[in-house]
Amino acid sequence: MESPKSPSRKCFEGNIYIRTPLVESIELRKYCAGRQVYLKMENCQPSGSFKLRGISNLCKYAVSNGFTEVVCPSDGDAGLATAFSAMKMEIPCHIIVGQKTPMVVCDAMRSYGATLERYGDTWEEANKHAIETITNTKTAFLVHPFDHLAVWQGHSTIIDEIVEDLDGQVPSIIVTSCGGGGLICGLVQGIRRHGWEKRTKILAIETEGTHSFNLCVKAGGKRVRLNEISSIVHTLGAYEVCEQVVQYFRECNPPILSRLVNDAEAAEACIRFANDHRCLVGLGSATTMASVYTGIVERILTKNEDLHETLYDQRDEQEMNETEGPIVILVCGGGEVNLNIIEENRKLFNLHKI
Numbered sequence: 001m002e003s004p005k006s007p008s009r010k011c012f013e014g015n016i017y018i019r020t021p022l023v024e025s026i027e028l029r030k031y032c033a034g035r036q037v038y039l040k041m042e043n044c045q046p047s048g049s050f051k052l053r054g055i056s057n058l059c060k061y062a063v064s065n066g067f068t069e070v071v072c073p074s075d076g077d078a079g080l081a082t083a084f085s086a087m088k089m090e091i092p093c094h095i096i097v098g099q100k101t102p103m104v105v106c107d108a109m110r111s112y113g114a115t116l117e118r119y120g121d122t123w124e125e126a127n128k129h130a131i132e133t134i135t136n137t138k139t140a141f142l143v144h145p146f147d148h149l150a151v152w153q154g155h156s157t158i159i160d161e162i163v164e165d166l167d168g169q170v171p172s173i174i175v176t177s178c179g180g181g182g183l184i185c186g187l188v189q190g191i192r193r194h195g196w197e198k199r200t201k202i203l204a205i206e207t208e209g210t211h212s213f214n215l216c217v218k219a220g221g222k223r224v225r226l227n228e229i230s231s232i233v234h235t236l237g238a239y240e241v242c243e244q245v246v247q248y249f250r251e252c253n254p255p256i257l258s259r260l261v262n263d264a265e266a267a268e269a270c271i272r273f274a275n276d277h278r279c280l281v282g283l284g285s286a287t288t289m290a291s292v293y294t295g296i297v298e299r300i301l302t303k304n305e306d307l308h309e310t311l312y313d314q315r316d317e318q319e320m321n322e323t324e325g326p327i328v329i330l331v332c333g334g335g336e337v338n339l340n341i342i343e344e345n346r347k348l349f350n351l352h353k354i
Contacts, residue, residue, distance in 0.1 A: 016056035016088050017154070020044045022165040027276040028329070031292045033301040035172070036326035040162060042333045043281055047084040048077065048108075049333030050155065054182060055081035055143060057154030059089060062141035069093065069140045071133055073126035075101045076235045077284075078145030080335040083114035094140075096126045096133070100234075105336050122229070124239060146182030147242040155186025156193065162328060163194050170199045172325040175297060177287045177332055178204040178213045180238040181245030184256065188248045197254040199323050203300065205291045207283075208262050210236040213245065217258040217312045221250035232263050232345075235284035235336060252314040257300065259309065261290040267345040269293050270337070271352070280342065282334020289329070297327060 021041045028037040042050035055078055059070055069092040072082040079095040086093030093114040097106060099121055106116055119129045123145075134140040144151070162171070174191075178184055184204055191197050206214055209231030215224040223246045229237040249256045261269075269289035274280055281289065291297055299305045346353065 016060075016085050017045055017052040017157075019161055022162060022328075025277065025329075028292055031295070031298055032327050033298050035301060035324070037292075038162075038166070038171075038326055038328045039277070040158060040328055040330050041279075042158070043279065043285065043331050045081075045333060047080045047112075048335030049081065049282075049285075050158065050183060050330065051077040051081035051145070051333075052084060053157055054148075054151035054154035054186060055145070056085040056088075058143055058148055058150040059085040059091075059141075061150040062143070063089060063091065065141075067139060067141035070143050071096070071130050071140050072143040072145070073123060073130040074145055075123060075126075075237075076105055076282075076336045077333065078143070079109055079114075080105065080112070082143045083109045083112035086114065087112045094133070096130050098122065098126055102336055102341070104338055104341070108335055122239075123237065146180030146185075146238070147244075148182075151182050152185040152189055152244070155183050156190035157186075158330070159187060159190025159194060159196075166326070170196055170323060170325045171328040172199070172323045173201050173203050173297065173300065174328045174330065175203045175205065175288050175291060176330040177236060177284050178206050178241070178245075178258075179210070179236040179284065181213060181241035183330075183332070184213075185242065185244050185248060188254065188256075191254050199325070200254050202254055202256045203291065203297065204256055204258050205287045205296075206236060206258070206260055207231040207233045207266055207287055208260050209233075210238070211260055212238050213241045213249075214258045214260055216241060216246045217249060217314075220312075221246060221314065232348075233266055233283040233287060235282060235334065236287065249314060255314060257313055259291060259296050261287055261294060261296070264349040264351070265290040265294055267342075267349050268351050270342050271346060274342070279331075280334075280337050280339070281331060282337040283345070285330075285332040285334050288332065292329065301327075 269286040
């Protein structure tokens with residue numbers, strides 16, 4: 001899909017994303033075997049999520065290679081990040097959203113100057129339409145939400161900031177949600193760049209019903225397609241993760257662990273995190289919090305997991321230097337969240353009030 005090579009305008013200088021805080025959470029220590037816990041607050045990004053790091057880097061890549069407009073198939077954070085990046089770079093942006101994309105997300109994209117088109121019920125349908133949309137133009141660049149080297153490189157800057165803020169401490173586990181795998185690819189690249197690959201594990205959390213990476217793990221590191229997306233956590237809904245994240249899993253350098261939570265646990269985590277830390281996160285980010293609140297992280301730390309949880313883990317215990325380092329939890333963000341949505345999910349799962 002890429003063809004122009006002569007830049008038609010000067011590429012945007014400087015970062016579109018911001019450096020986000022790394023905040024210690026006293027509240028979550030009791031769920032993590034007493035370890036220090038730090039929250040990397042990617043929900044503070046101007047577009048609402050970590051996606052701005054990788055997507056802005058990809059948009060800059062597009063402009064530097066001669067493209068003058070961007071098209072992105074996305075129901076949420078990738079579209080918001082693309083629209084925000086295009087606004088800052090002063091280039092046209094067209095977002096193809098699904099028929100069920102919430103109005104709060106669509107309104108935010110429009111506020112950044114993007115044009116919107118509703119098409120299909122799944123991301124794959126929107127992506128196919130996006131490819132067709134740019135077929136007859138040489139000026140439009142297709143912004144893939146997670147499968148591009150520039151995206152991974154952008155996401156890897158999260159690790160650069162964590163390294164500086166921890167000032168010599170090395171985390172034992174970095175906990176993150178997993179959709180298409182782009183964020184994890186960036187984390188792996190950053191971890192390797194700073195030599196943490198034998199001291200830090202990545203814990204990838206999905207929901208039951210968006211578990212495309214978990215399927216690959218259970219297949220022994222083979223790329224497997226999810227039959228259907230049955231979870232309400234649509235922001236993590238990729239039928240297939242990118243091939244690169246599966247390769248990184250096989251390499252086990254750093255080890256990538258895969259665990260699942262259910263929709264109700266993610267919805268409850270939204271409420272508990274809001275009460276504990278006075279900020280809102282979307283369901284996709286809340287899957288990460290759910291792994292803490294439900295005891296997944298603590299069981300890993302205390303080596304108290306059941307066999308069915310650890311059966312498919314790839315690890316080299318002789319080479320891995322187990323540390324007592326802190327836990328870093330990525331608060332990935334979520335531009336699709338507001339109080340009304342949290343309340344709707346609370347009622348759906350009959351949870352306690354906010």
